[in-house]
Amino acid sequence: MNFDEIIDRRGTHCAKWDKMETVYGVSPEDGLPMWVADTDFRAPDVVLDRMRDMIAHGVFGYFDNTDEYTGAIRWWMDNRHGWKVEPDWIFTTTGLVNGVGMCLDTFTAPGDGIVLFTPVYHAFAKVIRNAGRKVVECEMANEDGRYTLDFETWDAQMTGDEKMVILCSPHNPGGRVWTREELQGVGDFCRRHDLLLISDEIHHDLVYPGQKHLPMPVADPTITDRLMMLTAPSKTFNVAGLHTGNVIIPDDKLRERFAARMAALNLSGNSMGQAVLAAAYSPEGAAWVDELMVYLDGNRRLFDTAIADIPGLKSMELDATFLAWVDFSGTGMERAEFTRRVEQQAGIAANHGTTFGLGGDNFLRFNLGTQRARIEDACARLSAAFGDLQ
Numbered sequence: 081m082n083f084d085e086i087i088d089r090r091g092t093h094c095a096k097w098d099k100m101e102t103v104y105g106v107s108p109e110d111g112l113p114m115w116v117a118d119t120d121f122r123a124p125d126v127v128l129d130r131m132r133d134m135i136a137h138g139v140f141g142y143f144d145n146t147d148e149y150t151g152a153i154r155w156w157m158d159n160r161h162g163w164k165v166e167p168d169w170i171f172t173t174t175g176l177v178n179g180v181g182m183c184l185d186t187f188t189a190p191g192d193g194i195v196l197f198t199p200v201y202h203a204f205a206k207v208i209r210n211a212g213r214k215v216v217e218c219e220m221a222n223e224d225g226r227y228t229l230d231f232e233t234w235d236a237q238m239t240g241d242e243k244m245v246i247l248c249s250p251h252n253p254g255g256r257v258w259t260r261e262e263l264q265g266v267g268d269f270c271r272r273h274d275l276l277l278i279s280d281e282i283h284h285d286l287v288y289p290g291q292k293h294l295p296m297p298v299a300d301p302t303i304t305d306r307l308m309m310l311t312a313p314s315k316t317f318n319v320a321g322l323h324t325g326n327v328i329i330p331d332d333k334l335r336e337r338f339a340a341r342m343a344a345l346n347l348s349g350n351s352m353g354q355a356v357l358a359a360a361y362s363p364e365g366a367a368w369v370d371e372l373m374v375y376l377d378g379n380r381r382l383f384d385t386a387i388a389d390i391p392g393l394k395s396m397e398l399d400a401t402f403l404a405w406v407d408f409s410g411t412g413m414e415r416a417e418f419t420r421r422v423e424q425q426a427g428i429a430a431n432h433g434t435t436f437g438l439g440g441d442n443f444l445r446f447n448l449g450t451q452r453a454r455i456e457d458a459c460a461r462l463s464a465a466f467g468d469l470q
């Protein structure tokens with residue numbers, strides 16, 4: 081796989097490139113989109129070949145048998161993550177934000193509190209508010225540039241109105257791979273306050289060499305009676321536009337309730353998304369991911385070195401994800417000023433930290449899932465935009 085190949089995505093209805101001028105005022109002609117969390121890489125051949133076969137066949141009628149799809153998920157979870165999944169635990173949703181929405185809809189009521197460990201992926205708060213539930217922001221501690229879970233403070237914050245926690249594991253932003261002890265701590269927190277738990281593990285494959293992601297039910301097998309696991313091939317294989325996510329529910333009673341809601345809305349997956357997942361979750365797909373992570377590791381090192389050379393800027397050390405989380409507080413600048421420099425001087429569209437909730441204000445998130453030459457360009461642009469600090 082040649083991850084260096086520059087692919088022009090402009091004019092393809094691509095959110096990251098084609099919407100950046102509207103959202104950021106940064107032109108796709110000469111700007112760099114480092115916001116929306118997909119990559120600029122082509123999916124692996126094993127995926128593209130499967131799509132080509134379907135197109136050559138040319139019939140996209142109703143389909144029925146999902147054995148290949150569930151079998152591939154079982155194989156992937158067992159082989160890559162050490163978690164054994166039964167086929168009837170698996171539901172297909174229109175991506176994982178939809179999976180979160182379905183869980184809120186099924187297991188909580190309007191007005192219920194939903195706990196987020198912030199700063200965290202912005203769409204969680206959005207979907208909670210859109211569902212008429214209440215966002216309960218529990219701010220993580222930032223210990224020397226690394227997020228940690230502050231259960232003692234959060235215990236005191238609980239009022240009894242909370243019904244659910246949404247955990248992001250590995251964490252977006254900041255890229256933490258949570259340890260077994262930390263995940264067990266999340267389990268204990270849920271038991272102490274009688275909370276259900278969504279574990280969104282969409283970034284589980286994007287783990288850097290030397291790190292090991294633990295699925296929540298592997299870290300804490302006793303949590304399964306409160307657990308909804310969310311996984312997808314979308315980030316890993318850059319197929320988010322196919323909108324295929326998995327909600328995996330090991331507990332019989334929770335599963336029954338979720339199945340009833342899915343049936344009431346008559347929801348099911350689409351044939352292309354399921355075929356792509358089955359192709360990706362294979363030995364060929366696994367080999368591609370291993371190569372991808374070596375490449376992304378190179379991007380991350382290059383970017384972090386350049387950021388470290390700019391006085392006042394600090395990029396969190398990522399255990400996982402291609403999403404760099406840069407702290408600008410050391411510059412002493414107002415948020416409007418460092419954001420203006422990044423967008424208008426450097427010509428880079430990066431996510432605003434404010435949208436990630438409490439603790440995000442002084443940060444911008446930069447997507448490193450692109451060709452190395454573009455990362456080099458981004459580094460040069462940022463060095464120039466903050467050149468007066470040297």
Ligand SMILES: Cc1ncc(COP(=O)(O)O)c(C=O)c1O
Nearest residue numbers: 117175176177178201252282325
């Ligand atoms: C933690 C997390 N969950 C879900 C999503 C999006 O999932 P989907 O596109 O399947 O709705 C993202 C995208 O960045 C994410 O970071």
